[in-house]
Amino acid sequence: MIKGKENSTVVKKSSKSKRVRKFSIKKRVTFWYVAMFVVILLLAFFLLISYGQKMMETNARGDLETIVDQSVSDVRLYDGDLTIDDGLEDYVDGVNILVLRNNGLIVTGLYSQDFLEDVPFKADEVRRVEPPEDSPDDTPFFVYDRKLQYSDDPPVWIRGVSSAAKDDIFPATSNVSMMFFMALPFLVLVAVMVGYYITKRAFAPINHIIATAENIQAGKDLSKRIEIEGLEKFGKDEIYMTAKTFNDMLDRLEASFEMERQFSRDASHELRTPIAVIMNQSQLALENLDDREEVEEAFRTILAQSERMSGLTNELLALARADRNMLQLNCEAMDLSKTVDTLAATMDITAAKNNVKVTSNCQESVIINGDAALIERMLENIISNGIKYNKPGGTVELRLFEENSIPTLVIEDTGIGIPDHALPKIWDRFFRVDDVRNADQSGSMGLGLSMVRQIANAHHIDIDVESRLGEGTSFILRFCKDRE
Amino acid sequence: MRILIVEDEKNLNRILTKKLTQEGYSVDSCFDGEEGLAFLESTEYDVVLLDIMLPVMDGMTVLKTARQKGIHCPIMMLTAKDAVSDKVAGLDHGADDYLTKPFALDELMARIRVLTRKSSASPGKTSRLEIADLEMDISSRTVTRGGQEISLSAKEFSILEYMILNRDVVLSREKIESHIWNYDYEGSSNMVDVYIRYLRKKIDEGHDKKLIHTVRGVGYVLKED
Numbered sequence: 001m002i003k004g005k006e007n008s009t010v011v012k013k014s015s016k017s018k019r020v021r022k023f024s025i026k027k028r029v030t031f032w033y034v035a036m037f038v039v040i041l042l043l044a045f046f047l048l049i050s051y052g053q054k055m056m057e058t059n060a061r062g063d064l065e066t067i068v069d070q071s072v073s074d075v076r077l078y079d080g081d082l083t084i085d086d087g088l089e090d091y092v093d094g095v096n097i098l099v100l101r102n103n104g105l106i107v108t109g110l111y112s113q114d115f116l117e118d119v120p121f122k123a124d125e126v127r128r129v130e131p132p133e134d135s136p137d138d139t140p141f142f143v144y145d146r147k148l149q150y151s152d153d154p155p156v157w158i159r160g161v162s163s164a165a166k167d168d169i170f171p172a173t174s175n176v177s178m179m180f181f182m183a184l185p186f187l188v189l190v191a192v193m194v195g196y197y198i199t200k201r202a203f204a205p206i207n208h209i210i211a212t213a214e215n216i217q218a219g220k221d222l223s224k225r226i227e228i229e230g231l232e233k234f235g236k237d238e239i240y241m242t243a244k245t246f247n248d249m250l251d252r253l254e255a256s257f258e259m260e261r262q263f264s265r266d267a268s269h270e271l272r273t274p275i276a277v278i279m280n281q282s283q284l285a286l287e288n289l290d291d292r293e294e295v296e297e298a299f300r301t302i303l304a305q306s307e308r309m310s311g312l313t314n315e316l317l318a319l320a321r322a323d324r325n326m327l328q329l330n331c332e333a334m335d336l337s338k339t340v341d342t343l344a345a346t347m348d349i350t351a352a353k354n355n356v357k358v359t360s361n362c363q364e365s366v367i368i369n370g371d372a373a374l375i376e377r378m379l380e381n382i383i384s385n386g387i388k389y390n391k392p393g394g395t396v397e398l399r400l401f402e403e404n405s406i407p408t409l410v411i412e413d414t415g416i417g418i419p420d421h422a423l424p425k426i427w428d429r430f431f432r433v434d435d436v437r438n439a440d441q442s443g444s445m446g447l448g449l450s451m452v453r454q455i456a457n458a459h460h461i462d463i464d465v466e467s468r469l470g471e472g473t474s475f476i477l478r479f480c481k482d483r484e
Numbered sequence: 485m486r487i488l489i490v491e492d493e494k495n496l497n498r499i500l501t502k503k504l505t506q507e508g509y510s511v512d513s514c515f516d517g518e519e520g521l522a523f524l525e526s527t528e529y530d531v532v533l534l535d536i537m538l539p540v541m542d543g544m545t546v547l548k549t550a551r552q553k554g555i556h557c558p559i560m561m562l563t564a565k566d567a568v569s570d571k572v573a574g575l576d577h578g579a580d581d582y583l584t585k586p587f588a589l590d591e592l593m594a595r596i597r598v599l600t601r602k603s604s605a606s607p608g609k610t611s612r613l614e615i616a617d618l619e620m621d622i623s624s625r626t627v628t629r630g631g632q633e634i635s636l637s638a639k640e641f642s643i644l645e646y647m648i649l650n651r652d653v654v655l656s657r658e659k660i661e662s663h664i665w666n667y668d669y670e671g672s673s674n675m676v677d678v679y680i681r682y683l684r685k686k687i688d689e690g691h692d693k694k695l696i697h698t699v700r701g702v703g704y705v706l707k708e709d
Contacts, residue, residue, distance in 0.1 A: 272564035276586035
């Protein structure tokens, strides 16, 4: 499941994570999902029931109306004569049909309950009537009256009466309710099981992530990654993205840890040589204390090596600080032309030892914004490289000018040049083209250009390097016109 | 015994050369791999101290090339690289030992002695070598015969050491010379004879059993009769 070493360790579940798992997201999601499901189900049930009831009541009323209206055609009132067709039925589809005189006398038909006799006439309106309290039965009824009238004669009423009781309107209700409430627990159980299973599948990778992270923490093995190939077929959803992002983060972490490790390996390697010299030199001197010359030479060597180590550790510290972006920039407007001219003159003197000349040719008063000390340091490192890797009688030329109002500084040397394959690596720590780490020849420790890059980045300066093997190298610095 | 130092760190090179010379070894030194290989090809050394990080040609390449060319002298790698993989690579490519810097000079000396006695014609297990009643302690640089301590000069000691390590083997003058003196030597060619005479005086005189023998037309040999 988890990629990594062949002898992968058993995933140790700490008690803390076990506690956390009691409130696991799967259980939470399932719980809420099931709760919502039950609520919706119940809501739907009740809505259905009440709507059904409403509908059925409307139907019942409508049916009552229809049947009474139909019956009206079977009754005729003319000039005092009331004629009732044989076809008029007393009871049709649950409706009692009555024909009554205006005083309440029943002509045809029957009431099913006594209290109905007391219900007053009202034409063309379906009414719902409740029995009074002392009535033996509590069934409510719908009553619908139609009025028949001939001129001024007293009217004749046709009345339809049907039961308004729930059980009569929709007899299945109680059964349906019972069935529903019996089925409910099972439905809930199914919902829980299905829901839990689905969320478990969906969230399974999270467990992998947790386990991988725990493993890394425990074993300090940054090479482990979460397996995401299997997840892809479920679509690139959030879980997949989480796992992938986690993996990417681990990639970066691993790379940066590797860089750190490499750096400290390089640094300690660089320090080993001067330490070895000091150690062996002291051992030798101690065996030859009588030899004054040997002792003196020993101390000179020890001093030189100590200074070398001191310089190295300073460089390393500065680099480490720059790494953590702790490079404190004291920015101010500075006259780059003056700086370059002065620096060139100073370094020309020391370059004479190598039989190299340093010259400068600057446009006047090119002002930039920057940390003067760091800018000087940066230029010093580049020039110093130009001197070191130069040929006897060679030159290092600095030219400062403004091109399209961008201050541009070119530092060109007539040195041994840098081969193409090494060009991208010159900025790496401890890198030297011939990759021989012994610094005593030139005093360089390979950190100079790293520092240059850090300072340039901090000031948003563009640096390009061009080189021709055997002929020379040019560093072209383009300063940012406006710094925020 | 003749030693070659191939080390590009000038200070270290100087220090090692001095120490080895003081210990009675004859030392040639150079600062890059190419030069080192050239030295190796032209001289039979008793021990070679070879740094790994060298300019022009790195130490590993020198080692591999030398072994391919059939140069079998004992080679000790010296380097600041201490990773196991580096050590394994060095040893597998034919180095006889591997010392990481920084090291103590005394340890270096002891390891050199191991290499020299291992590669001798009669490999011994300690620094104490014996023949008849002659006893030699290489590490303390003492020689006794019949219990009596004998005082030898550095060169005499070296020659005796070389001969006792190659006991019963006839050594020509050229061989002795090339193993005792370094390239700086411009003395006469019968220096060996002169020193053998000194040695005989100190070791064989007064004893019935002679140890140093001349083989006419060939050279000298140290052996019990």
